Amino acid sequence: MTSVNTSGSSLKITGGRLFDGYSEERDNTALLIRDGRIAAIGEAAAREDADEIIHAGNSVISPGFVDLCCNLREPGNGQKGNIASETLAAAHGGFTTVCASPETSPVNDSSAVTHLIRDGAASRSPIRVLPVGAITRGLEGDLLSDMAGLAAAGCVAVGNGSRGVRNARILRRCMAYAQTFGLTVMFSPENQALAADGYAHDGLVTSRLGLLGIPEVAETAAVMEMLLLAEETGVRLHLSQLSCGRSVEMLRDARRRGIAVTADVALHQLVFTEDALAGFDSRFHVRPPLRSESDRKALIAGVRDGVIDAIVSQHQPHDTAAKQAPMAATEPGLSSIESVLSLGLELVEMNELALPDLIRALTTGPAAVLGRTARLEEGETADICLFDPDAFWTPDSKTLVSAGRHAPVTHRELPGVVRLTLSEGRKAWPQTAG
Amino acid sequence: MTALLDIDQLLDQMEGGLRQVLEQRGIESPVLIGIRTGGVWLADVLSKRLGTEEPFGELDISFYRDDFSRIGLNPRVKPSSLPFDTEGRDIILIDDVIMSGRTIRAAMNEIFDYGRPASIILATLIDLGARELPIQPDVTGRALALESHQRVKLRGPDPLRVELQEAGQ
């Protein structure tokens, strides 16, 4: 990726409000970036000279966002996006690190595919891409993948994407094997037999519209099973994309009992409910499904008190045809990574979430799940997002970068404009010509 | 300002005209059909005056109007009701006002879907001229030439009266 700041040159950001998940807000300070690292902060930075100086004004300076669940669609047939298009979209959304879901074509279940993703990212991504390996071969849920090999090739965790594992016995063996190598396992809790051919929350809206429901218990039964198996095997378990209030309760109890479990929630689960499907809007066909208002409230409370560690984009870009059909025939997922921050800021505006909680769940929370840090201190990697929470933008085909056009909100003004995304000190967004 | 026309005089005129036509054509037992809504009120009165034995029919021409493609379906459509077999009968078709002739065309199309009548006599209370189709009433209560700001309206059913309205009044 071409960039303005070649290593060796320096950049100083003055003013602004500094937030990270560790310390209190620091206002009107300075940040010096040199050689891809934060060279100085505060007084020390203010005194230094730099090749380029950016005045942050009222913008917020936070660590670059970390996404535990993103679909880059590469390898794949290219119709739904690729590493270049989707990582640029991520940078537009303020992300500097994304975990690449193993649900690619072919599936990332071998070190060869992992290398393919890493090589693609090295040459075409403005931000850091961390592959997640498939825990079962072909994500079929039957046979173990070469997990040790995947980890050696650079996978930061193993999981089964949005797909389930055949049964509890295989799940138990997946966990036991992953635990052998100290790998974190990521699972979307869904009991396949209970979810059956459903595609929407089994509740008021499905009853009225005659959609096929996925009952809440399809998730909660799986959460309980996974928590018990994690407790028994001692594996580090990460529950991906919770959707039910009851799951948050069980998670809270498990943590209290000392089980090594973390969890995330997709941002759209905090904003939308089953009502979004009322007009048969296939965009909001997502998995797990959007559930009830009380679930939404409980998930937000989980983020607020930290029981849910991370907010993810669960970015799933699609070609138009994949979304233009009656709901049952469409593919699940939103093209969401560019609106995570903005929709999160709307929650802040509505007093549902505090800004520090939002930033923590987008930075230090997910980083810790991966055993990484995301803090604004001297010596840290300069992964930084600078955004103006009071500026507005309108997502539409002109402003959106992702190949997927099905953003959750379009043609309406949203707060929060990302002014600058720095990945290891290099400008990932905005892209400058040359 | 609203003026009233003398309804009894108009009805006398219609009754007399109809008796004359019936006699000329040698029709002894005609059946009356009124076009909803004004024509139905008139059919009621005229059937009593003429002393017809059979109940009169009511026609709702909503399904036969030629302006469906411009204004859609009349939402207040009611079933037509012809309580007699029209096949081979002499029909007196009654409406309150004739102007373009389109209503009468629609009504005749509808009547033919019930069967083939022997003849149709058209009687209207008021003839406003301004015809767009080659259809003429056999009997008229009165011919009127309205100014562009004037409207005529039959109100009823009890009492029946004809209002001549000045636009903007």
Place this chain on the structure above:
Amino acid sequence: MTANDSSPHHLQLTRDGQLRHFLTLDGLNRALLTDILDTADSFIEVGERTIKKVPLLRGRTVVNLFFESSTRTRSTFELAAKRLSADVLNLDISTSATSKGESLSDTLLNLEAMASDMFVVRHSQSGAPHFIAESVTPGVAIINAGDGRHAHPTQAMLDMLTIRQKKGQFEGLKVAIVGDVLHSRVARSQIRALNELGAGEVRIIAPGTLLPKDVESLGCKVEYDMTRGMKDLDVVIMLRLQKERMEGALLPSEREFYRLYGLNQQKLALAHPDCIVMHPGPINRGVEIESAVADGPQSVILNQVTNGIAIRMAVMSMAMGGQVAERQQKLSERGQA
């Protein structure tokens, strides 16, 4: 938070509240439902004439787009369209294009190229007619002839017409719907229509495996015991039970279902003496209803069939009327601008 306002009732009404598509009864008020019933009454009279045809849709093309085959429903729509003087094209898509991998959107593009004015759509997926209504060119009316488990609005309205003929009005009526509500698009539309038209009580009589989640939120009471549920009924509507329901552990056997939820003369005797018996057809005799009841004096099943044609004529002419009126309105606005 609601994501948008493209809910079905905005889609199926013109700005001044006329029908332009007929996708669901959701969002249609009592006045409009009554208009549909009244208009259907007029078409019933047309059906009694020597020439059972009116010229309303003369020169217009109605395409019966059946992605799920149903000879009976398609025939009544075909007859209704022909009695409105429309040209009718029957397309049984379940055996052609889409099964060869063509997407619904592509199928539609092809059909629109034939300059059709109306699509009558039956589809196995809930919301398919809604999707089609959103993607067709303006001016083309979409009529839902049954989509997945969602809605079957013409069936529900012909049932309402039958009830009104027999009972005069809806106020205070106690109505029960018996059987497989979970998989039934008909039941959903009936519950909605009965509530909007002011029925006194809507009861659902079924075992727990055949009930949708939170079914009471649709506006009905649940009764598991049919002998209790039959008490004081004015109308009992039996639903068809598909044989597939015995698979997948929804029901143990047809025999047990018939014993508990089948309508026989003994159970019917628990209702009002003038309670009418309805069934959307086709009937499974001995599975949901006894022959003596289906053919008995309280059965109005054949009236339902006759009323089906009139209701479909009413809905087709009203939706087409709404489309043409809207187009005229837009033209005249453009003329003024």
